[in-house]
Amino acid sequence: MKPHVFVAMPFGVKPGHDGSPIDFNRIYDDYLVPALAAAGLDVFRADEELRAGDIRTDMFQELLIADLVVADLTLDNPNVWYELGVRHALRARGVILVQGPRPTQPFDIYTDRKLHYRLKDGMPDPATLAEDREALTSMAVATLQAWQGRKLSPVYNLLPNLREPDWKTLLLAERNEFSVAYEEWASRMEVARQKTRAGDILVLAEETPTRALRIEARRAAGEALLKLRHYDFALEQFEAVLALDAEHKPARERKAVCLGRLGRFEEAREWVRRLTEEYPRDSEVWALSGRVEKDSWMSRWRREGASAAELHEAAAFEDAALADAIEPYRKAFIIDPSHHYSGINALTLQMLRRHLGGADEPVLIDNLVGGVLWAALTAQERSHKDYWARASYAELCLLVNPLDTVRREYGATAAAANGDWFALDSSRQTLCLLRDLEFRPPETAAALGIIDREVARSTPPFQPRRVFLFSGHMIDAPDRASPRFPPDKEAIAAQGIAAALDALGAGPGDLALAQGASGGDLLFLEACKARGVRLQLMLPFTEPEFIERSVSPAADGASWCKRYYTLRAGLPDAPRIMPVELGPLPKTGRTERMNAYERCNRWLLNTALAWGIDRVHFVCLWNGASGDGTGGTAHMYEEVKRRTGRVSWIDTRMLW
Incomplete structure (x- = not known):
């Protein structure tokens, strides 16, 4: 789909500053549309004269959502100034100013860069039209390509801490052409997401009419591919999001996950380091750091075909890497004591460290046991169907409780999965880690047997060889x-x-x-x-x-x-x-x-x-x-x- 450009300009024939007529419809048809179309844009302009403040719904929606707005400031037209002000107030970028001949410049935008086009007899000058079109085409392409550069809105330049509203908050209450198209598109995206059909999501992502939707679609495609463990292709999607919005936090987080799963740990650490510096009190970011370090630790000792004794010895040798994985999980749990995912990971890894002959730290273990118990149980109180809260509690029971309790809680966890193969397999991966390191063998074997039986009942995603x-x-x-x-x-x-x-x-x-x-x-x-x-x-x-x-x-x-x-x-x-x-x-x-x-x-x-x-x-x-x-x-x-x-x-x- 082509990016959208909204044109704010006068309509029809209007008197210029010297009283001579200017045909703005010819300017639109002969200058603006060809130049913007050459830049690969779909051009939108309201098709009737409007009273100040009386803006049709479809036009107003395009003004807010369009990738680019071109404002013609040849005349001091109230509608054009109003539309430009609305855009500057709600969007930090994506504006091009053009103008024909005028004797003075508006003070408020005197220093802003503007493209000048030439007129002859009130219409685009044929002698310079090709040159003027080429200049506008080049600027439109450059503006879209440099989206992450300087903020063009004077509002956002003067207020550096002001953040753009999320694009969904810019959808009008009254249904309009864009909102109807978006609802249909979003419905198909949701069906594809629920069915984990990443190919469908990718096609829909390529067909989005605006930058905001492209970001959402690429992220959804990346999440689906990440779930399917196709980390290289998932990484492409998150990088596509970051090409559109370099500060997109969820995409930055997911990129780090993909890099870690691909074994590119140094790159993953660098992405996580930047995130922890920017979001030092964000538990999800610190948990992500722990995940990268945990993957790195496991990659250092896990070998195909190695015996349990060999794995135990190799894992024990990597005590420093294990400590590096525990610490960020512990930080995440301190920042947010309700974040049971961080707590159970910190606890499991700490108990594995003790099991492998590393530091014992009984006070830390006791504190984590109590914290995870509270976090997991309160999460279940909030939602009895929360699989991950049940899984955290079951894992806690495996670490510290007797065999009968482990069987009961893993049985409840398996039932809560409701046949979700991906959720069950995630729990299975943790149990395989404990099994490989011979941690509480009877309890681990019992839990793994319960999860394996439930996995066998569920429908695994078909994974073709080729x-x-x-x-x-x-x-x-x-x-x-x-x-x-x-x-x-x-x-x-x-x-x-x-x-x-x-x-x-x-x-x-x-x-x-x-x-x-x-x-x-x-x-x-x-x-x-x-x-x-x-x-x-x-x-x-x-x-x-x-x-x-x-x-x-x-x-x-x-x-x-x-x-x-x-x-x-x-x-x-x-x-x-x-x-x-x-x-x-x-x-x-x-x-x-x-x-x-x-x-x-x-x-x-x-x-x-x-x-x-x-x-x-x-x-x-x-x-x-x-x-x-x-x-x-x-x-x-x-x-x-x-x-x-x-x-x-x-x-x-x-x-x-």
Whole structure:
């Protein structure tokens, strides 16, 4: 989606300062719109003369939410000054001032940088119009790229401690075009988030009309990917948030988590250090520091295939690193005694330290036991369904209580998970740590057995070994002017696809993503099915429309339709329908909408990448030409090559 720009300016023909008429509609049409469109912006202006203070809802919403506001100060128009004042009061950045000829400058903005455009006979001067447009285009691009730079609003410059309101507080009470679109978009985002469909979230993130929504969407995508433990791709999303808002605290925190989980501990520590300096009384920040140090400590001694005795000895040797992990958790719990997550981590690690032969510190342990007991129980009082409070209390019982109590509390914790595989697996990871270090073996084994049984009952997220993404030519329609995939080449193409899949070792445990068009798509899907690969069809239209557009037009279309339905009948998962999952095609301008095939290709690609960048392989049946436009095989090939480089290109020029 294009960023939005709101234009505040007079309308129609108005007398200039010398009394000569100025045609502001021509200025808008000939100067502003072309220049701003060239910068990749969607331009919005109210379409009628307004009385001062009588601002239509849609226009006012755009004024507040738009990525950029361009104010024309050629005349001292009350509406323009009012709109500029509102923007300066509520947004710190994103304003460009332009003006035509005027004898004096307004005092309040005398020193502000303004772009000047030239007029002739009250309209943009043809002799300088191209130059004026280019200057505005360049400034618009520079302003958007330098969003994190100097605050342009004089209000925020003069009041350095003033913070911009959260963008959601700028949504008007009265429903308007933006709020309706946002509600629909947010609803689809929430469904995708609940289903942990990071690919859907990524597509929706790319389609947001404003910077504020892009931040929210990228963060949601990062959270979903973090939950799926795809840390590299999650990191990309949080870095995208920080490119839009360098001070975004949750994204900074999550970036540190991703860096730690990727083993980039020095970078993670640096990000956390900055956060603790800026937020020294924030328990979440100190808990994050503890998490990074805990991950670092575990990475120093955990080795695949090592015996329990070897792990115990190696962990004991890393006592200093363990102490570094305990301290920030302890600080977080002191700052906020209700933060049971920090308390139980500090206590568990301290008791492991004693177990491994390190410092005992009985007073600290006793204080932590009492604090965690209070924090976990009061959290349960506030919400009986709080899984994490129950998990903290159960872990406390494992540390200090007898076996029967451990069994009872872990049973209650497992029930509170309500089948949430991710929550259960998080508890399991802690129990595996205790098991590996032989901490209270009977109690740990009992707790782990209870959690393992509940994990087995829940539905774990499908994790494919590899993801095969496909795009390729359709079988030629009878009326195609120049042959591309003639029907008599079907067998040769099928052999090429089969050979590519065999070379990649495709088989059970893998996932294949494709549309289902006649020709390459169906040949690929049939070959994958024959090798035991799990299939997922993703269609750009409703199924009847897709069949009409992409299956039946082929030569011998009836036969291809039959093959489509035969394949579909054996699928474990129904085809996913893009308009149902992602909503209608988003606008790319005032009247234009996005290409459905391009959007579906992005949906396929993002869905594949969400399983893990290193798992994605792209197979294409293609003649190397640019194809029939945006959304074809060429588009997908370039996107995948740029992202992963793992491409198996079956070049039809070499087949026939």
